[in-house]
Ligand SMILES: Cc1cc2nc3c(=O)[nH]c(=O)nc-3n(C[C@H](O)[C@H](O)[C@H](O)COP(=O)(O)O)c2cc1C
């Protein structure tokens with residue numbers, strides 16, 4: 001168990017990716033936010049931090065951001081501007097600004113040497129795999145399928161391509177991800193046959209599809225769930241996920257657990273996304 | 283500076299007037315990495331019910347201007363789980379532990395009170411009277427002085443010598459009348475306020491933001507309502523009042539003491555920074571000094587109209 005700390009950090013850089021978008025009032029949709037490195041003893045790819053601007057006054061809520069990578073000097077986050085009262089504020093952070101951060105929080109991805117590992121990332125879901133590739137003892141085992149709506153210049157994909165085998169699939173029409181889902185399913189089948197594992201990160205609709213396929217194939221698969229989080233520590237009860245009958249602690253099987261503390265990375269067979277997303281199961 | 287507060291002499295004695303509010307500090311264990319929880323005046327735990335409860339549908343939380351809208355539906359593992367798995371891990375010898383109890387029927391409140399009050403580690407009980415009364419078509423217990431008093435009376439009978447705190451919602455016709463009723467029913471203290479009902483909508487999707495449709499507003503947006511309620515109640519009851527609602531700093535604590543509160547609970551501010559409550563405890567003496575307050579007992583209720 002990695003003990004989290006709360007700390008005040010300085011922003012060193014906040015770099016927009018891609019083109020500004022009219023719908024967002026001229027701001028960009030994706031940013032790489034670099035902070036000075038917190039005094040963490042340890043961290044795992046897949047874990048997240050809670051972040052909020054320090055000067056936000058008394059009414060600023062924190063938002064969870066997946067750790068993209070940690071270097072000797074910095075903590076890098078990659079985020080998509082998605083919500084009011086949240087990530088739009090992060091887009092306005094500049095070098096020298098102060099932020100409050102607590103973390104590293106939650107569970108990380110499995111790292112298995114000598115095991116073919118399929119990384120499925122969609123859009124901003126690419127973020128944790130940068131750090132994953134950095135930390136992996138055997139990056140030759142890694143292969144990523146990256147599906148995205150926007151041109152690849154919107155994502156930190158080039159920086160990662162040097163470290164791992166990567167295949168891009170851009171939606172023909174933004175939001176039309178059928179081809180990506182089809183190729184993902186085919187690759188999962190291949191990894192099942194090769195004794196591999198699969199790790200996935202992206203929007204919940206996409207993860208639902210991966211979850212279904214993983215159960216069907218019995219392919220060991222981990223999903224990084226994106227949930228609305230408010231505290232990040234298991235106190236606000238805002239981020240529940242429902243466990244399946246395979247949950248390691250039988251007393252909690254079929255019950256809600258906190259995504260922020262029991263996750264955000266879960267083994268697909270341990271959770272019941274039909275219960276979490278009943279609208280998908282109709 | 284002496285910050286000690288006695289809510290019930292010899293039984294509910296606080297090191298300082300700052301408690302954690304129900305629903306926003308977990309059991310207390312969740313915040314141990316961020317500060318020394320034994321330095322708090324007390325820990326009011328997340329809401330407990332008699333049986334495990336899965337809670338409201340997702341999403342449960344939405345940001346609002348100057349506040350937070352939430353509907354958690356008292357997700358919890360039940361009182362027995364709390365007694366067996368959580369209470370033994372809490373430092374109850376060093377800080378008062380006050381479970382917040384939730385029920386839909388008076389009998390359930392009694393049973394919960396009996397179970398929890400029998401535990402050495404439990405110092406007092408806070409009764410969430412914003413709960414919906416299933417015998418009265420879901421009307422909240424505190425909406426009516428009679429049902430509020432009945433619930434408190436039932437808890438008192440099963441709580442032995444453990445103090446009982448009645449927690450009131452501001453959304454009632456006459457909060458003063460309900461405060462008098464719970465005092466007469468034996469409440470040892472009153473805490474107010476609970477969340478204020480609200481609605482958030484998504485224009486693009488044309489849907490409510492929360493899975494439960496409506497939720498409760500908390501945070502700085504509700505502080506003026508909380509101050510008004512505490513001020514009104516403190517003038518008419520003899521029992522201590524615990525102020526809750528929108529507290530984010532030591533000066534907010536003084537505002538509540540000024541209008542008559544003996545103590546306060548810090549709620550959703552812990553979500554925006556896990557250090558908040560520890561910082562408030564630490565800064566309170568200096569802030570008292572800044573405002574020329576030498577004795578918080580003398581300062582309490584000194585608002586001049
Ligand atoms: C997510 C959440 C859950 C809550 N759960 C409870 C509860 O179970 N019982 C209760 O009496 N109050 C509950 N409350 C209300 C708080 O204890 C407090 O009265 C309210 O939030 C106002 O204080 P604040 O503005 O400091 O948050 C909850 C509040 C929040 C934000």
Ligand code: FES
Nearest residue numbers: 230232236237260
């Ligand atoms: S984010 Fe608060 S409980 Fe998970």
